[in-house]
Amino acid sequence: MSEIPARLTVVTLGARDMPGLRRFYRALGWTETSSSGDGWAGFLLGGVLLSLYPVQELAAEAAGGAPAPSGWAGFTLACNVGAPEQVDAAFEAAVRAGATVVAEPVNRSWGGRSAYIADPEGNRWEIAWAPGARFDGRGSLTAFGD
Structure with missing residues (x-):
């Protein structure tokens, strides 16, 4: 068995406007997890969690503090x-x-x-x-x- 399981469990989007992005995904009819709020939000989608996290905080954690990208990120x-x-x-x-x-x-x-x-x-x-x-x-x- 591999030390890293072959699975995708969470996709996190850095949100510039948490309340607005949460409203959009709720408007699609997707249900938020009970622990969601404006500091973090999650939507369980067929076995994968779509996570929303403030972009500045995500950049501090995942990009070593580099500025958040603007525009389309290429994925x-x-x-x-x-x-x-x-x-x-x-x-x-x-x-x-x-x-x-x-x-x-x-x-x-x-x-x-x-x-x-x-x-x-x-x-x-x-x-x-x-x-x-x-x-x-x-x-x-x-x-x-x-």
Whole structure:
């Protein structure tokens, strides 16, 4: 067994406006953990915790005090859905909740369908359907392209 388990448990976003970012994710219909507040917030998403933490505090811990980046940080988060038509429905729900449109839903050359949105602080989310993606009853990804 590896000393580092092969798993992803938490993704933390540095928040410039904690109350505003919390409102956005709640507007998506996601439930916060009971210990959430404006100093830290968490949303359990199919076995992975989406964590929000003030960006200055996160930079002090994770970047040795380097300044927090501005604009797009060069990564995306993804929410995979079970059918191509669900991409469009989820995309529209995210926009209604306050997301910014980055790319409208389209069929992709790799055989799936996806769209991109940004949360109020510019974090990019891909909403995607991928052939071969399988989920368990909790929505956890159990297979991808197999």
